Amino acid sequence: MVDVAILLSVGRHPVSGRARRAPTDARALEMALGLPAVRRTALHAGDPASPALRDYLGMGLDRLTVLAMAHGCDPVEPLAAHLRSLSPGIVLTGNRAEGGEDSGMLPYRVAHTLGVAIVPDVVAITVEAGGGAAEVVQALARGQRRALRVALPFVATIHPAAPSARPSAFGPARRGRIDSVPVEAPPDAFLAACAARPWRDRPKRLTVGAPGSGGALDRLRAATEAKAGQGRLLVGPSPDEAALAIYECLQEQGVLPR
Amino acid sequence: MIAAALSTVTLAVLLVGLGLALVQARRWRAGRAAAVDLWAGLAALPGRYLVDVHAVVGRKPFNARFHALSAGGFLAALALLVLLALPPLRHPILWGLLAVALATMLAGGLMVGYRRRVLRPPELSGGRFSRLPLALTGFAAAFLLVAADQSAGGVLPVPVGLALVALGGWGLAELVFGVWKGPLKHAVHGALHLVAHPRPARFHDGAGRDSGLRPLELAAGDADSAPLGAGRVLDFAWNRLLGFDACVQCGRCESACPAFAAGLPLNPKALIQDLVASLDEGDDGRAYAGHRHPGHPAGAGASGPSLPLVGPRAAIHPDTLWSCTTCRACVQECPMMIEHVDAVIDLRRYQTLELGATPVKAAAVLEELRATDNPGGRDLARRLDWAVDLRLPVLADGGACDVLLWLGDGAYDLRNQRSLRALVLLLRRAGVDFAVLGADELDCGDVARRLGDEATFQDLARRNVALLNGRTFQRIVTADPHAFHCLRNEYPAFGGRWTVLHHTALLLELVRSGALPVTAPLARAVAYHDPCYLGRYNGETEAPRALLDAIGAERREMARSGLRSRCCGGGGGAPLTDVVGERRIPDQRMDDARASGAPTLAVACPTCTLMLEGVVEPRPAVAEIAELVLAATEPTP
Structure with missing residues (x-):
């Protein structure tokens, strides 16, 4: 039996930009719902009126505590202060949210402030019988896994390869309670200094030399990577230059003989 | 003596049956409340039984006949048996009438026996139902002998008469208690169901068809309200x-x-x-x-x-x-x-x-639908990407046009973009003043509603209705029967009332008016597959057929067609829930098409197109009806 706190953020759909539950945070909640917990405290720092918070309630949470703060404030201090008063055994959160600075630093800074260990990129947690430690499986690059034994308390960030989150249901989402706790939060000076603009796919540089010269991994990449949007960007070319580029491209595609 | 025994047995069985019926009524009275106009239902009951129920039963004429004989005879016999319980009425003429009624019923009972014992259709249930022919014929034959004997003045010895009454009484008990949990449920429950039917508009005295789902009340949100x-x-x-x-x-x-x-x-x-x-x-x-x-x-x-x-x-x-x-x-x-x-x-x-127990893949689609307003999670601004060369006119808020073309989710699918392209070229060729909604068009919510996600459906429906009501047009045309059904039958509950046409109806109108002259008649055999949401849900089976005839196709009917068409397997979110069976539903439907011998299978629904074209070859070629019309109306140089 263990006391779990889950940090949940508001995500953003990559296509529509609409607010939604953040995918890795939802996986963190899914993992928390599967743990033998004596208490589950779900926390969000931000606007208590955000409709996306209902998506988390719809997964079967009875209540969600929101540390109400203005947009653009730094949530680390209020979250750490609230967690200190709860002193949970395990703090779960997604390894990266969809918003703010998108740096994935928050769990590290929270763990640092609390002075507890952080285990990044977790895909499974089993709490030991005594409740003093947990077996944790960590996701590494290229599908490798590492088993760890971690003493409580600790902060774990959940990797996208963790078991997928259950669907959010409308009825429980509507019935769940949001408890708003107003907190003082310092303004986030770094975020305020950032300029945000829509992300755009950069044109890729044409590779020199035959594809596949770099070995098996390059050939695999060449075979599996999406080719859309690939091309050379000529800014203000002369007509001859442009015609030559098209001619070369057609030759490359095999439309024209070399 | 025998007459008195007959009356006692009859009345006793009927009273016990009435008691059982009252006990049984308590079971379903425990359900939720419903707004039912009982008096209107009672008044409409004979018509609904004799017209609507008969129309269905009569699809198997043999069954309609034995029902008429056995039920008619049984009801008449029951009425006469109750009358004959009064000693002053025990007249030979009344006994004779009873004998006629019972003889009619016996004929019907023998037909039931022939069906259940000789023909044995596999879809029938056994158990208590196997005893039905015995009960029918036993009751009718035994009481027939008694009635004939009584009308002749009573020549049978008393023990034989009593034995016959006992046999007939068993048959009657079996029949009346059959209302309890057996084969005669349709007599009482069926009649009450027709009275209190949740969709009274589906009968011939209403609109004749009522297939739109009822909106679920979502407004009340407190914890102790009834579950959704x-x-x-x-x-x-x-x-x-x-x-x-x-x-x-x-x-x-x-x-x-x-x-x-x-x-x-x-x-x-x-x-x-x-x-x-x-x-x-x-x-x-x-x-x-x-x-x-x-x-x-x-x-x-x-x-x-x-x-x-x-x-x-x-x-x-x-x-x-x-x-x-x-x-x-x-x-x-x-x-x-x-x-x-x-x-x-x-x-x-x-x-x-x-x-939240929707199957995994379906739940993921619903989540995308909530976040992006289309089930594929695509950018709405890219709905017209396939038609960039067609320069489709987009109807902005406050704009006006004659025909509003509802593209639907097929606009995101390579295969269905081909049929939409054909439809757009045809509208251009016929000079129709049309426009599309472009990036404003949201998914109609069909798949969400069939998967039970009423909240998402109602959200989409309200926003679609608002954006359509902000524009002026004569009618909406769509190539997607699912969108057609939603817009026509399910959006009125949310304040959207427009003339909605399936594209086959519009194309037929254009061919008939001469706006689309047929220059190259098809002159080959074509089988037509009725989409469920066009045929059964909306009764539109004629326009596509007339259209195929008009473009010179030699039309062939498949084994199951029209209102009794077989599904392609693509409705109701079934491709998303993806439950495994012994075969795939579209493979089965393609067998019907193969059996028709036609080299081309015409379809009129984007989902049918995908499901049926997904069947492995060899199979008939699958063509959307607009593609066939486009080929047949190519202008001559």
């Missing part, structure tokens, strides 16, 4: 429970169900019986003696009025629930006018809205 949808059997409205209880297991739904035929774990007859068994505490459904859900043994789950209905260990397995394609073939075939699809949707609503 049906999680236990008592969450159904009482008249729905009465409808389930009226089922006499004739199995017509079972023979029509595409999922059952493909070996998916769904049998609509067994589904209704699962619901009926759940009405009684401790009924494990083992008394049911018909086909089960394929691959699922009887009595696998626990059932009761207060237990959850759906679950791996409950009365209904989740695979059964998510196998349904909502094609309405069962509803079309049911002589008791049971609304199977409404029941499936009510069950799904609870699973999706209260439990």
Whole structure:
């Protein structure tokens, strides 16, 4: 039996930009719902009126505590202060949210402030019988896994390869309670200094030399990577230059003989 | 002496039957309240029985005849038997009339026996139902002898007469108690169901068709309000429970169900019986003696009025629930006018809205739909990417045009972009003033609603209605029967009332008016597959056929067509829930097309196109009807 706190953020759909539950945070909640917990405290720092918070309630949470703060404030201090008063055994959160600075630093800074260990990129947690430690499986690059034994308390960030989150249901989402706790939060000076603009796919540089010269991994990449949007960007070319580029491209595609 | 015994037995059995009926009525009265106009229903009952029910039963003329004989004879005999209980009325003429009624019934009973014992259609249930012919003929024959004897003055010895009364009494008891849990449920429950039917508009005295789902009340949001949808059997409205209880297991739904035929774990007859068994505490459904859900043994789950209905260990397995394609073939075939699809949707609503238990892939699609307003999670601004060279006119808010073309989700699919392109070229060729909504068009919400996600559907419906009501047009045309059904039948509840046409109706109009002259008649055989949401849901079976005739196709009818067409397997979110069966439903439908011998299968629905074109070759070529029209009306140089 263990006391779990889950940090949940508001995500953003990559296509529509609409607010939604953040995918890795939802996986963190899914993992928390599967743990033998004596208490589950779900926390969000931000606007208590955000409709996306209902998506988390719809997964079967009875209540969600929101540390109400203005947009653009730094949530680390209020979250750490609230967690200190709860002193949970395990703090779960997604390894990266969809918003703010998108740096994935928050769990590290929270763990640092609390002075507890952080285990990044977790895909499974089993709490030991005594409740003093947990077996944790960590996701590494290229599908490798590492088993760890971690003493409580600790902060774990959940990797996208963790078991997928259950669907959010409308009825429980509507019935769940949001408890708003107003907190003082310092303004986030770094975020305020950032300029945000829509992300755009950069044109890729044409590779020199035959594809596949770099070995098996390059050939695999060449075979599996999406080719859309690939091309050379000529800014203000002369007509001859442009015609030559098209001619070369057609030759490359095999439309024209070399 | 014999006459008195006859009357006593008859009246006793009828009184016990009445008592049982009252006890049984309490079972379904425990369901939710429903707004029912009982007086209008009672007034309409004879018409509904004799016109609507007869129209369904009469699809098998033999059955209609034995019903008329046995039921007519039985009712007349019962009335006469009650009259003959009064000693002053025991006149030879009345005995003679009784003999005639019973002889009629005997003829009907023998036909029932021939069907159940000799023809033995596989969809019929056994068990108590096997005794029906014996009860019918036993009752009719024994009382016929008594009546004939009494009208002749009573020549039989008393012990023989009493023995005949006892035999007839057994038959009568079997029949009357058959109303309790057996083959004669349709006599009382069926009549009451027709009186209190949840869709009175579907009968001939109403609109004749009523296929739009009813909106679920979502406004009340407090914790103690009733659950959304049906999680236990008592969450159904009482008249729905009465409808389930009226089922006499004739199995017509079972023979029509595409999922059952493909070996998916769904049998609509067994589904209704699962619901009926759940009405009684401790009924494990083992008394049911018909086909089960394929691959699922009887009595696998626990059932009761207060237990959850759906679950791996409950009365209904989740695979059964998510196998349904909502094609309405069962509803079309049911002589008791049971609304199977409404029941499936009510069950799904609870699973999706209260439990979040939608199958994984379907849940992911619903989540994308909520976040992006289309099930594929694509950018709405890219809905017109396929038509960048066509420069489609986009109808902005406040704008006006004659025909508003609703593109639907087919605009994101490579195959269906081809048929949409053909449709746009045809509209251009005919000089139609049309426009599209472009990036403003949202998904119509069909798939969300069939998967039980009423909240998402209502959100999309309200926003679509608002954006359509902000524009001026004469009519909406769409190539997607699912969008057609939503816009025409399900959006009126949200304030959207427009003239909505399927593109086949518009193209027929254009060909007939001469705007699209046929220059190259098709001159080859074409089989036409009716989409469920166009045919059964909307009754539109004529326009596509007339259109094919007009472009010179040699039209062939498949084994199941028109209102009794077989589903392609693509409706109701079935491709998303993806329950495994012995075969695939579209493979099965393609067999019908192959049997017709036509080299081309014409379709009129983007979902049918994908499902049927996904069948492995060799098979007839699949062509959207607009593509055929485009080829036949190519202008001559």
